[in-house]
Structure formats: C-alpha cells, structure tokens
Amino acid sequence: YPPNLIRNFSIIAHVDHGKSTLADRLLELTGTIRKGHGQPQYLDKLQVERERGITVKAQTATMFYDYSLDSRKYLLNLIDTPGHVDFSYEVSRSLAACQGVLLLVDASQGVQAQTVANFFLAYEAELSIIPVINKIDQPTADPERVKEQLKSIFDINPDDVLLTSAKTGLGLAEVLPTVIERIPCPKGSPEQPLRMLLLDSYYDEYKGVVCHVAVVDGTLKKGVKIASAATGQSYEVNDVGILHPELTSTSQLYTGQVGYVVAGMRSTKEARIGDTLHLARTQVEPLPGFKPAKHMVFAGVYPADGSDFDALNHAIERLTCNDASVSVSKESSGALGMGFRCGFLGLLHMDVFHQRLEQEYGAQVISTTPTVPYVFEYSDGSKVNVQNPAALSSSPGKRIVKCWEPTVMATIITPSEYVGSLMTLCSERRGEQIEHTFIDGQRVLLKYKLPLREVVIDFYNELKSITSGYASFDYEESEMEASDLVKLDLLLNGEPVDALACIVHRSKAERVGRELCEKLKKILDRQLFEIAIQAAIGSKVVARESLSALRKNVLAKCYGGDVSRKRKLLEKQKEGKRRMKRVGSVDIPQEAFHSLLRNS
Ligand code: GDP
Ligand code: MG
Secondary structure, eight states: OOGGGEEEEEEEESTTSSHHHHHHHHHHHTTSSOTTOSOSSTTOOSHHHHHHTOOOSOEEEEEEEEETTTTEEEEEEEEEOOOSGGGHHHHHHHHTTOSEEEEEEETTTOSOHHHHHHHHHHHHTTOEEEEEEEOTTSTTOOHHHHHHHHHHHHOOOGGGOEEOOTTTOTTGGGHHHHHHHHSOOOOOOTTSOOEEEEEEEEEETTTEEEEEEEEEESOEETTOEEEETTTOOEEEOOEEEEESSSEEEOSEEOTTOEEEEEOOOSSTTTSOTTOEEEETTOOOOOOOOOOOOOOOEEEEEEESSGGGHHHHHHHHHHHHHHOTTOEEEEEEETTTEEEEEEEESSHHHHHHHHHHHHHHHOOOEEEOOOBOOEEEEETTSOEEEESOGGGOOOBTTBOEEEEEEEEEEEEEEEEGGGHHHHHHHHHHTTOEEEEEEESSSSEEEEEEEEEHHHHHTTHHHHHHHHTTTOOEEEEEEEEEEEOOEEEEEEEETTEEOGGGOEEEEGGGHHHHHHHHHHHHHHHSOOOSSOEEEEEEETTEEEEEEEEOOOOOOGGGGOOTTOHHHHHHHHHHHHHHHHTEEEETTEEEEHHHHHHHGGGO
C-alpha cells in the first residue's frame, strides 16, 4: 500500500455524542464487521466499557474501502477514542497517529465542553478537522443552531459540516469519501529507514506483549530485528499485522500504516508508550513522543483481606500492563497494612481501575481517600511532593512554611439561565473567572481557574444537579499555586487512622471535619464499647462525635431452631468480619473507606 492510498483518522467528541456507534457503522459499511453481528459499540471490548457504556481505551481498526470516484481501494485506519476528561490522554496519543479527525457533535445537545477540549487537541496537532453533526434523526435535533455554534467557537464554515445519523444511517455514505478527500495521506517516506511510533501496548495471554504502532517511515517486515530508541534493547519481530478489527497477520506494515507488532518483549514495561522503534543497528532520529501522563489523583490501594497482598500485587502488575497511565509504588499503612499508592488521571479513571482489578483479576480492594498531589516547603528549606496525606508531618524543628496545590483551567458550557448558580458554585470552590462568552443566543461558555482538589471531588455531580444535567464540563491542568492548606487527621478513640487523613484548605477544615465525623458515625458499626470520633488539625480537635456501645446479637433474628439458618447467619457475620480493618480497638468496615471516598 503506497501512502497516498492510506488515511489515518480518529473520531473525537463529547461523551455520548455517538463516536462508538459511528465507528460500528463505518466498520459495517466497509464489511469489516458483519451487520447485525457482534454487539453495538463493537470496539468497546472491556467489561467496564460495556457496563458503563463509555469508551475507556482508544481502539484502532483497519478498514478497506472502494472509493467510487477513482475506483481505487483505500486503507483506512479508524481510531475510536474516549470522550471523558480523564481519558483525554488517550485522545492526544491517538491523534499522534492521525492526519485528521471526525469531530462529532450531537445535533440536539450541541457543542459541549469536551467538544471544545478535543477540538483544540486536534487543532494544536495541526490535523484536518471534519465537523460532523450526528443524531439528526432525533426530534429535538437542531443542526442549524449547532452550525452556528461551530462557526462562533471554532470558525468552522457551515458548508463544511456533514450531517449524519449513526442510528438510521442517514448521511453516512458521505463520511468516508470526505475522509479520503479532506484528510491528507501520511507524510512519511517509504525509502527512509524504518521508524515507528509506539502507541499502546498490552499483554496477551498467548502472544505476549502486543504493541500498537504507527509506521512513520520505511517498512516493517516479520523476522527483522528492531530496537527501542529509549532503551537500546533489540527484539526480533515475530508477528506483524493489522487490527481488522481483530489481530490479522500481514507479514508487513508499510509507511503510514497503523498496526500491531509482537516482538518478544517480556513485559509491557519494555514497551514504552511514545517510544520510537527502528531497525536494530540503524541510527534514526527519534520521533517526537508524547508528554507523559499527568497524575491528577492519588489513592492508597490495599487488599481487602490482609493476606491477599501477593495476589493484589500480581493483579496490579498485570493490569498496569494494559493501562500504563497508572503509577504505582508500594506503601504501608497502620490501618490497612501493606499496599500501594497509585496515581490516576482522575476519579473516573480510579473507579475504572478498581472495577477492572475486581472484574478482570478477581482482586478485592480497599482504597483510601483520594488526594491531589501537593507540594510543601519546610522551615529547613526542604520541599516535598505529597501524594499521601498520612506521610505529611511537621515538628517544631521542621515546620511547614509554605504549600502549593495544583490548579486547572475549566471550561463549562451551559444554558444561560444557569450562569448565576454556576458562578456561585465556582466561587464556593475557590474559583477565579477567566472568561464568559455567549456561543449562541442561549448558551454560555465559562472559563474558570479552579483548585484541582475542588474539581475532582464531587464538582461534576453538583454542576449536573444545579443545571438539571444541561451543563458540561472539562478541564486541563494549569500551574501549582500557593495555598493555605492543613492536614486533617481523623481519630478513633484518640488514635489517628492514617488511611483517613486528608489535606484541606484551612477555610474548609472545620466543615470537612464535621462532615467526616458525622459520616463515619453513620457507617461504623456500633461496637461493644463507646467510640469517640474526632477530626483534628495537629493537636486541635475541630469536630467530634461519639458512638454509644451496643451488643449485637445476630442470632436474635432467628426464631425457632433452624440450625442451618443460624449457621448461615454466623458465617455471614464471619464474612463481614473478614472485610473489617482493625484500628486500635475499633473495627472499620470496608464500606467506611468506600463511602468516605467522595466526600472529604
Ligand atoms: P460515544 O460516547 O461518543 O462513544 O457514544 P456512543 O456511540 O456510545 O453512543 C451514545 C448513545 O447515543 C448510544 O445510546 C447510541 O445508541 C446513541 N446514538 C449514537 N448515534 C446516534 C444517532 O445518530 N441517533 C440517535 N438517535 N442515537 C444515537
Ligand atoms: Mg465510545
């Protein structure tokens, strides 16, 4: 395949605007998957993706298309991408393999926050952008208004916009011809020595490490030796091919193609995403890679049952092979034992990681209150990065003198009637307004600089409830800013529970402390003695609750003498015990950690 017959493109859009459905239709239209066979959102393979109806991992599929105008067969690589802000890293990575994008917008919802974010990712990567208004079959569709928004925000010419329904098939015939006409072919050179960009990697039970690559220059053949520009390690290519959409061996990949390589790597750690692979013993200039994933949220991940540490270790190792955007280091906690400190791209990413640990690897985990990464400076001039609040300490000789917290630039798009309440929400969250523009007669785009901490925790739900679901929201990282932060400890009978410590803004410490104590009181089982629940900054207690003693007799529920029922109850109680963590003399049920998660 000469590069001029190849097109590489992504589908980008706000969540739910129909990317995965459009991908299905294009795969059917080109005969890559059979119509009516397989499930909808064919490329969403993970169980989490199916259950949540969202795309988490970008997926590539190669299609062959007969273009009627020049009667030639084109090779098209389509990359379906996630829409949620947590996974924008997947999007920017996918764009590195593309020359163009289909920018999808829902015909009734119009331009939303992630539409804006994704547009600018594509624009900054200098890709051709084909605007597509989808879901025009909906009774509430208003394509003219969406065109107006596209014009006013992105300066997109209304005549360039395609109209489709991925549901009924309306307008779909135009999509691939437009891709061929408007998106340039890959620019690499077949004559140059092989250079390819490592886009993604995962571990396959049978094949071992599978790398997704974009061949930028030259040709990749089965049997050659390739080397990593990052590590200098070399490998023999055992298998190459395309994703059609399943792995399909082709023995060669040409300039401009996107495909897979299996090259005897032992672990996905060797397959560094963004690395350049080239022929062994041939010097090449490495390709510009990607900037590494930025971890927005950190949390401790511990085995629900202390003895399972090795099993959890194994599960995390395997899962990080498939999701390299999670950072992992070992830590230990007085309350929870041995575990890990993991860095995530956001709370949804963290949830998905937990769900995958449980579903795909059978691991039961407890996680600690998530935190954003802070920087603290001590009186002796030293600075520390704090990813675990429990690890933050100060002493008279080493006082905290300054702290910084990460901030984000947030984009909110909302019907204008909610602007007032959203401004109140943002100022409660310590936000600073940067922009306020009308994008059409009734919709407003707001830009706010906000502390990341205020955004990752529950902001999205508040925003949705204030605006009855009509506002959308996205953010990108901004700089670290000086802030007045304190460590809030939670004590049970006077003993701090390290796994529940958090860092909060001083102005909010009391309120947060009170809420945490109340919450904990509700969750903790009453035990055989009284429990004092306290929140404290240093030695100063800012909130307090107490839980009175109770003797629990589960068997009281059993009338009569049904032995097997009694045994069942006792076993259930034992099961419950196993899921407890003992802090000093107090048993904390696993749910306590789970439900405190969102609210600190
Ligand atoms: P993604 O998040 O952008 O990948 O969106 P999905 O492809 O998962 O689609 C989200 C929802 O919109 C699904 O319930 C689809 O069935 C639905 N949908 C997608 N395209 C259309 C369309 O053209 N018309 C209508 N009415 N619904 C659509
Ligand atoms: Mg999707």
